[in-house]
Amino acid sequence: MSTSPTLAAPTTLRHARILGLGGYRPERVVTNEEICRYIDSSDEWIQQRSGIVTRRFAREDESVIDMAEAASRQALDRAGLEAGQIDAILVATVSHPYQTPAAAPSLAVRLGITDPAAIDISAACAGYCYAISLANDMVRAGTADHVLVVGVEKLSDFTDKHDRGSAFIFGDGAGAAVVGVSDTPGIGPTVWGSLGDKYDAITQREAWTDLRPAMEEPGRTEAISWPSFVMQGQTVFRWAVFSMAPVAKRAMEAAGITSADLGAFVPHQANMRITDAMVKALDLPEHVPVARDIAETGNTSAASVPLAMSRMLDEGEAPHGGLALQIGFGAGLVYAAQVVVMP
Numbered sequence: 307m308s309t310s311p312t313l314a315a316p317t318t319l320r321h322a323r324i325l326g327l328g329g330y331r332p333e334r335v336v337t338n339e340e341i342c343r344y345i346d347s348s349d350e351w352i353q354q355r356s357g358i359v360t361r362r363f364a365r366e367d368e369s370v371i372d373m374a375e376a377a378s379r380q381a382l383d384r385a386g387l388e389a390g391q392i393d394a395i396l397v398a399t400v401s402h403p404y405q406t407p408a409a410a411p412s413l414a415v416r417l418g419i420t421d422p423a424a425i426d427i428s429a430a431c432a433g434y435c436y437a438i439s440l441a442n443d444m445v446r447a448g449t450a451d452h453v454l455v456v457g458v459e460k461l462s463d464f465t466d467k468h469d470r471g472s473a474f475i476f477g478d479g480a481g482a483a484v485v486g487v488s489d490t491p492g493i494g495p496t497v498w499g500s501l502g503d504k505y506d507a508i509t510q511r512e513a514w515t516d517l518r519p520a521m522e523e524p525g526r527t528e529a530i531s532w533p534s535f536v537m538q539g540q541t542v543f544r545w546a547v548f549s550m551a552p553v554a555k556r557a558m559e560a561a562g563i564t565s566a567d568l569g570a571f572v573p574h575q576a577n578m579r580i581t582d583a584m585v586k587a588l589d590l591p592e593h594v595p596v597a598r599d600i601a602e603t604g605n606t607s608a609a610s611v612p613l614a615m616s617r618m619l620d621e622g623e624a625p626h627g628g629l630a631l632q633i634g635f636g637a638g639l640v641y642a643a644q645v646v647v648m649p
């Protein structure tokens with residue numbers, strides 16, 4: 307019997323870090339007054355209960371791929387890299403309107419990247435932090451030298467503007483990071499998980515396949531209901547407030563740091579009250595700046611963490627090269643947290 311040859315494999319792990327970060331916010335600012343034209347609510351209620359003052363909505367003809375391209379170009383530029391140097395693309399999104407093919411291969415074509423590995427990741431508001439973890443592992447193991455990670459959403463396409471429980475929460479936008487080889491560790495261990503039994507806490511209302519019988523009804527004239535995203539606000543709120551601070555703490559422990567070492571805390575921008583509760587539970591020192599991008603951006607799911615971090619860096623609120631604790635959590639329910647060195 308012949309023995310199989312030993313497969314070639316990289317022998318040493320490398321370090322990885324975020325080399326550049328970019329963001330894209332659509333032009334159109336949507337006020338709470340505009341949202342309240344469709345729901346029985348008020349600017350005051352929305353601000354008090356969510357912290358959201360305005361959000362951005364993409365143009366009708368502006369796609370997830372358009373927004374991803376803009377954020378990616380900025381991230382590449384800031385990383386000082388040519389698009390051709392990217393060998394893998396991970397796009398975290400739940401609002402690319404095609405079940406298949408994924409957004410990532412089309413994004414590669416837009417950016418002029420020939421033949422990269424390219425996939426989408428469906429992990430809702432945790433998608434970016436999941437993708438950063440995977441990109442870190444890919445670079446460390448030698449699977450790729452430069453990974454483009456994008457979090458992008460056009461949630462306005464999947465929001466029922468008449469649903470009082472969610473119409474005011476969501477916004478559109480894109481954030482992108484280039485992850486590459488580093489001399490020192492730049493992405494700490496990820497603490498992640500999922501609670502699949504809570505799948506109905508935030509969910510597309512109907513499966514795409516549920517629309518089939520209606521579509522096939524002979525002589526049907528009324529509109530078919532759209533499978534918007536709906537959520538049990540209180541269930542999600544309680545889960546986030548009670549369970550996510552311990553996850554964030556574990557990410558700091560895994561990275562071997564304490565909250566005093568942080569240059570920024572960048573939680574998923576779900577609700578300002580969730581952020582406040584986490585800051586309290588983590589007992590964050592006063593000097594640590596906290597991302598509060600939700601006020602002007604709303605909840606952009608997979609795009610929220612990179613958009614919030616880019617804003618903090620651009621506005622000089624967080625230090626380049628400092629440590630940031632980032633955490634994403636959302637539909638699944640899924641979550642992921644890690645400490646990263648900011649580019």
Ligand SMILES: CC(C)(COP(=O)(O)OP(=O)(O)OC[C@H]1O[C@@H](n2cnc3c(N)ncnc32)[C@H](O)[C@@H]1OP(=O)(O)O)[C@@H](O)C(=O)NCCC(=O)NCCS
Pocket residue numbers: 345346347348351352355356431470471474475508537538539540542543576577605635636637
């Ligand atoms: C959605 C959310 C802001 C609602 O806030 P809440 O404090 O939980 O509100 P409740 O659902 O308990 O409703 C409280 C009251 O406000 C009312 N209300 C609900 N939506 C309202 C709205 N849009 N405008 C005005 N009043 C509203 C309710 O009818 C209720 O009235 P009642 O006390 O007379 O019955 C909050 O639950 C939340 O942010 N959840 C997490 C959402 C999230 O993060 N989603 C993304 C996950 S990543």
